[in-house]
């Protein structure tokens with residue numbers, strides 16, 4: 001798979017002395033929905049601004065759609081739709097008129113087909129019914145979708161979205177996620193930043209994890225989650241007894257989570273899950289549930305950093 005975005009040693013030190021991004025080697029495969037995950041201040045926006053040619057890197061290189069940035073900005077950017085730090089909208093104009101203005105500002109956009117292009121973009125993001133309303137009356141989610149519509153006026157090979165669901169309610173978040181999935185299904189590469197692990201897990205095929213300007217890991221979401229092992233989970237009112245039996249059978253990391261749940265490491269080679277259930281039942285433990293819970297991206301993250309994903 002070719003790379004839609006690739007960086008080598010990409011570094012940004014602000015004039016304040018702050019090292020916001022440090023020697024970043026990022027590979028965003030074409031056709032992926034790539035989640036750029038990290039807590040606030042980890043360098044996500046700085047990276048995106050470098051990729052889009054808005055600021056110069058201190059060191060390192062970045063290629064976007066195969067061309068060096070910022071040098072090739074003029075040929076690259078028309079193929080990229082970007083939504084960075086919230087869309088700039090005129091509140092006193094309707095959603096449709098905002099898009100007509102955006103389109104008119106694009107010297108490559110044919111005025112003869114403008115109305116149709118705007119209608120298609122509004123339709124795409126589900127704003128057609130509200131197209132005539134003033135943008136200031138839009139909810140945050142609608143404003144965000146209008147920003148996306150602006151990014152979608154032209155066919156794009158790559159969409160770059162900086163925290164696209166920030167500040168949205170759960171319904172608004174779902175709408176954006178659905179839209180991202182649809183765009184990806186059409187073959188557009190989507191690069192989106194987020195500080196929400198859960199969101200990345202729901203919508204992304206690939207993920208890169210940032211902390212304090214450094215890349216901790218990157219790769220397919222499924223691979224990352226698979227690297228972390230799931231947990232053995234036993235549901236029973238007899239937690240103390242179950243914990244004792246599991247320990248006797250050599251299960252590692254046995255923990256009583258609450259008054260109905262005991263967890264532990266999945267058994268290694270040579271022990272079948274059925275051996276464990278049989279032993280628990282033989283001992284008189286009342287089993288209400290038993291199984292291996294699939295590892296989540298969060299488990300992978302904890303395994304990676306030794307701590308939870310704390311965005312605070």
Ligand SMILES: Nc1ncnc2c1ncn2[C@@H]1O[C@H](COP(=O)(O)OP(=O)(O)OP(=O)(O)O)[C@@H](O)[C@H]1O
Nearest residue numbers: 014016018020038039040041042043044045046047
């Ligand atoms: N123009 C600037 N001048 C100096 N320091 C900056 C500038 N912009 C960002 N920083 C600092 O660089 C670091 C990375 O910021 P950045 O905005 O890239 O992080 P982020 O992961 O996008 O976080 P957020 O989601 O809060 O925007 C932070 O410590 C921030 O304070």
